Each structure stands twice: as structure tokens, then as C-alpha cells.
Amino acid sequence: MKQSDTIQRVRPPGSRLPGILQTALWAKDPWLYAQRARTRYGPIFSANMYPFGEVVYVSDPDAIRRILTIDAPKFATGEANRAIEFVVGPRSLLMLDGEDHKRLRRNLTPIFHGPNVENYLDVIRSIIDAEVSRWRPGSTVTLLPRIQAISMEVMIQAVFGVREPARLNRLRRLVPQLLSMNPLLILFPVLRRSFFGVGPWAGFVRIRNELDEILYAEIRQRRRSLDYQGSDALSLLLQDSADGLALSDAEIRDNAITLLAVGHETTSVATSWFFERVLQHPDVLRRLNSELANDDTTYLDATISETLRIRPPTMDVGRILQEPHLVGGYRFDAGTMFALSLATLHSSEDSYPDPDVFRPERFLENPPDRGRFLPFGGGRHRCIGSSLAIVEMRAIVTNVLSSTELRPVSAGEKMRPRGPMMVPEQAASAEVISNRLYRG
Template sequence: MATLEETPDTRALTGARMRRMSGLGKAPRVEVDRALLPAGPSWPALLQTAGLLRFRHRFHPWAHRKYGDVFTVRLVPGGRPLVFFTRPEHTKEIFAADPEVFHAGKGNSILGPIMGEHSLLLQDGADHKRARKLIMPAFNGHALRDYRDLVTDLARDEVAHWRPGVPFRSLDRMNALTLEVILRVVFGVTDEARLRELRPRVTATVDISPGILLGWGYPWLQRFGPWRRTVENQVELDRLMYAEIRERRSAPDLAERTDVLSRLMLVDDQDPLDDTELRDQLVTLLLAGHETTASALSWALYEIGRDPALLRRTQQAADDGDDAWLDAVLKESMRLHPIIPMVVRTLMKPATIGGWDLPAGTTVGPSIIVSHQRSESFPDPEVFRPERFLGHNPPPNTWIPFGGGARRCIGAGFAQMEGVQVLREVFAAYDVHAVGADGPKVRNITSVPRDGARIRVSPRS
């Protein structure tokens, strides 16, 4: 294994990325006549931003009740308008719109300092098309079949170490498992020394508050407290990742490897991904596919553990290889407990959505939180009911945890495959019982169980 000193000057690379991708506080104010926008709160932009980021699970439904199916929120810096849509026909318009006009990358710019400018989530136009074309083969059906056995082995090993009768936070165990999946399946890291170094750095990248993300808009904050610690963690994570990328390029077995990093290096293209692009895409896959899947799985375990009939049905599915039911459990978990609150696009030209003529510079998007709670789409929406997804799909543009259109999450198939494999291993081995009540809390851009979705397991009765 190459020493870290042999890698490029990662502190300089990280610092340059932070400077390029931060500074949203200096962005020009988007001057939009409020009379042109749907109604929304009149509070100061800072309070609206705090409500949207920190209290999203109450803020979205409250705004929907007060202002209707379309409402406007103003965000710092500069009071930038964000218009939410909650009806499926409006969601369809946004997902089907011209991606040259509806830019997703600009809407995700708050993630720039961590993910980097080459991130699939931050790119638009030709750059996005190129990156998606290069990455897509690593997540097609053939690739997923290659990953399935490794995911199953990792899940089986994780479950085998649980202590029957002792309550624990399922979120913590699912985070540990999905991190191991990402490091081995996506990064392809197998060296235990490197894994020990990467795990805490990755965890610290994911486990940040909305205030840290908001602080990227003001680069001077990076000299202080939690922002400075986040920067230092990024320097160390980048150092490890660049070392892994450098070593992988010269690996004698590169052509035989099936992990995502190796597949990306082997893409036959006139303009392959360079080291910085690889780093940015790997971090994107890490953040988009680690805690999101862990949260969905922990909620699934918690909800099944609250209902003996659902527990028996799910155990039977695990025994019979009934992947359709296990997939439905995962989908219902993501519906009832949205992990990402919204899907956003920034208008590069004026556009009309749901009858509203909106000016350039406005950010628009469906509220996933409200969309998943509409009783017209999901009767008794507060009830955990996996059979909603059994044998048929929900109405179009109503279940949108992976977004939609040309920007639908490239790892959606992988996440669902991983979830099914994990649920099978858990319910093949254990009776699962929920412990206490739980609800959502915000962590970075995701929502997770506030108390960790506590459960207790016992050998199958």
C-alpha cells in the first residue's frame, strides 16, 4: 500500500475546492417581485431557512395547510425564493421539463464544498450527461447481480453479531452495515488498515448538522469551531481517497475487479474521469447511498417490530424468497418516513408550472414530505402498509424518494437491492420488536430516527 505522503497535496486540493464551492453568502441577491410568486411565510429569510432545514417535518405540512398546494419559502443568503409544489401533476411537469432550463445542480449547491464541482448531483447540461453516461454502467442490472452476493455476506455477518434480548439502536447498526457496503462495493477497499482509517472519516462527513451546511455560504466560518473541524476531516478523507485512487490505477487485478471505482476506471471513453472527478463522484455515491439507505432500513425494522402480523408476514417472505414483499416493506418505509425532504431545480429561464409563471432565478421543486402524505394518493397515509406497493406501482409522481426524470437517482436500483438483501437476513434470523416511540430528526440533508429506531431481537420462535 502506498504511503499517504506519496499522494498529491490533498490539503491544497481540498482547500481549493472549498474556496471554489463556498461563498454563497456573496452570491447576488435574486430580485423577484413577490407578487409574481405563490404565497408563503413573511418571516425573515433566516427564520424560514431554519424552519426548512431544521424543522422540515413540521414546516412542510404547516405551510401546505396554510398556503395550499403551492407555496413560496425565502432562503438565505439574499432571500432567494424556493417555490414548493405538492400535487402529482405539478411534480410531473417539473420532472419532465427541459433539464437545460430546470437546473438541478444549482439547486444542490449547498453540498458543493463536500461533494465537489464534478459531483453528479451538482452538474448540469453536457457535464451531467457525460458523467451520468460514464457512471450508469456501474449500476446496471448486470453490475447489481455482481454486488448482491457481497451485500448478502456483509448483512449476514452483521446480523450474526447482534445480541438477543438487548435493546439497541437499529440506525447505528444499519449505518455500520451500509458504510461497509459502500466501502467494499463502491470504493472496493479491502485492506483492513485502510478501512479502519476511512470509517471514522466517512462517519464524520455524514454526521453533520444543518448548521454546518448553511455555514458553507459564509467562508469565514471555516476558520472556527465545527466548520474548521469539518474542513480538517475533509482534508484527511480526501488524502485517503486519493491514495486509494492512485493505488487502484496501478493494481495488477484492475481489469478483474467489479467494484464501482474500478469499473469507472475501466470505462472505455475518450475522456475518462480523472482523479479529482473520481473523488467527487465517489463522495457523491457515499453521501447519497450510505445514511439514506441506513435510515430507510432502520425505519423498516422499527415499523415491522411494532406489528406482530407484519412481522410474521415479513418472516415468511424472508423464508420463501419473496423479494416483492421485502421490496414493498422498504418502499413503504421510504414513503412514511421521507429521508430527503424535497427535489429542487433552479430556473435558468422563465417557466410556467401549475399555471404559475415563474421568473428565472427561482428555485422550484416537489415537497417529498407532503407528496408522500397526500390521502388521495395514499389512503390512511399515516399507517405503515407495505401492500400499497405489492403487485402494482403507486400513482405516477406520488412516490418520489429517488426524484424523477433525467435526474432520477442513479443508485436507486442498488439501494433497493441492498435493502431487500438486508431485510431478508434480519427476518430469516430473528423476531424483531420495537422499543419505545420514535420520530424523525434532521441530520445533514437527511432525516433519521430521533432515538435511532430502537429494537430488540430474539431467535425466531
């Protein structure tokens, strides 16, 4: 046997701590856990994570590129997301691979690109102005929940075109409740059972059932009245169904839930981090305001990119290997779980000098290649709502900066885990110094 063959069968290095302890350390601070492990073990390391067992973390740019593109057919995404199927449903884009995924993505893609995204802008701006008009000068505003409210309203009104007041109010109440479910329901499937109608699972099912009732009622109403000629996502999905592409009510429901529950959350967290970082860097804020006053968004886009780099909305992208395969010189068996670590990829000194420094100029002077900057993932499973997310971030930032003066209330907020994301510890709190939109 050749020595190279022997090397290829060696497992990646990793902690020898018991799996339950590794899982606890990861759950406490996923960012710190990944950073320390990468420093100690290198860009490919293994961990023992409940309930998945062995998880192979990858932050090597070339290995990630191959997994997402060249070798993508060997890796399943839907299976890696199975833990959230009970939330989004089995026909969600997140759950599918192969031809099913290709067909559904082909139907969904136009909704979030080109003219359709531009059609949402007027509604987005009116929603932002309505929210910002309530920020009283002299008060402290916690930006994360306020931006979440904006993003939720964008999804409900602009993307899904829901207008009926009672349904609007119920969605505003229910979706945040769905997102605040007990995270133990994801980690411990055994808890997904009702204990005489009480407990976290019973509460979650009640919320999910009420959401389903609203969405199916909206779908039935539009089918009956043939009211699906608009540019919102639900109308476009119904148009596809009417054109013979056979989108079922269940498929439309599952992807509506996916967008409502997942799409708005990542955008709002990323935008909150944008303000937290910019308010801590007055030089960046001054340049932003100066260039936006001249309708120049070049530096804005660079600042958004730097925010997504240093505070990626999604820390990891999951894949499960479908057949024996080599990754980074190691041989893995079918069924191996991979976590493509965007957090450590974006903080690598090999790709980003002084990676802990917030410096938007790096995206103007020497932009990284695509394989080293993947805030929305990559390949055929790249986040389908990335274009809408960027448009929404631009609109929120531009409107808020042009109408208010904000000041941070702390010297910088630490990251804390909430579900699969890292959010600002104090919810990106800021003092409102002035606000020309304030209505009193």
C-alpha cells in the same frame, strides 16, 4: 390585459413571517412545516428560507412531473445543490447539468444496475451476517447506527473494492466524521474559514484532506498496477478512463465522495425506518416472515415502497429555474429556487387514502403512478444508486428477519431532522429476543 395573464403573475401564497423565523421553524421540524404549509396554502406555496431567499414548494403531481421531465431543460439541478459543493466537489454528478451531466451519468449508470449490482450480493450478505452476529439476545440494539455501519462497509468493500486494511480502517473512521460535520457550514458560507486552525471549518478540512489522501492513493495505486479489472465502482470508473472516456482523478474522487457520503446515508436511514415501521405492525411482520419463508419477495417490495412513501429518505428535490416560465399557473423569473416536496406529495390524500396509515397492501392493490411516487426523484437526475439501494435494503431485511426476532422498545418513534433527512428519534431501537447468528 386578460384576467388570466394577471392571475399568472400572482405569487403563490405563503407565510408572511420573517424569513429568519420561517427558517427556524423549518429547521426544527421540516416535515411538520411542509405539511402545515400545504394544508394552509395548497400544493404550491412560497417560503422565505435562509440562505436561498424565496423558495417555491411544489407537491402537485402534474407540476412535479413537468419539472422533472417535459420542462427539465429549463431547470438546473447542479446550481440547486451548490451548498454542498464543498463536501462532494465540483465534478460530482450532483453538481452537473447538460452535456457534462449526461456524459458522467452514462459512465456511472452501469455500476449500479444489472449484473454489477448482483455481483455485490455475496459481499453484502457477508457484511450483514458479520454485523448481526454481534447482536446479543436480551440486549437493545439501535438499528440506525448498526445499519449505517453495514451500508458504509458495503460502499467501501463491495462498491469501491478497498481491501488494504489500513485504508479500510481509516475510511471507516473518517466518513462518519465527514457526515457529522456542523450543519451550519452548509447554511452559512461565511463560516467556511479557519480561525487560527480551530473551529468547525478547520476540523472539516482536516477530515476532507485525509479522505482525499486515501482516495487518491487508491486511484494512483490501481493506475500504476493496471489493477482495475474488477466489478467494483472504482475499477469500472478506471476502466472508462483507460478506454479513452477521459475521467480525471478529480472526477473519480468527487463521485467516490458523493457515493460514500450521500449514497450509504439515505439507504441506511430508509432501512432503519423499515424496521421501525414493521416492528410497530405485527400483522405486517407476520405476513413478511411467512412470504419470505417461501422465497416470495412480493410483499417485501410492497413494504419497502410503503416505507419509502411514508418516510421518504429525501424530503425535497431542489431545482433552479433558468428562464422565465409558468409553473402551476404562476409565472416565475429565472433564478427562482424550487423545492419539489416529496414528503407532501407522498402524504397527499388525493393520491393515498389514509396517508398516515402504514399499509403496504396499497402497493399491491392499486399501485400509484410514477408521478405520485418518487422516493428517488425522477427524470434525468433520478438517484443513480436507486437499484443498489433497493438490493441492499432487500438483503438487510431478509437476513435480519430470517436470523433474529426483534421487538420494539417504544410505541413508535417520532421523526427528527438530521441534515437533509428525517431519522427515527430513538435511532430505531429494538430488543433482540433471539438471534441464531449470535457468536457470543
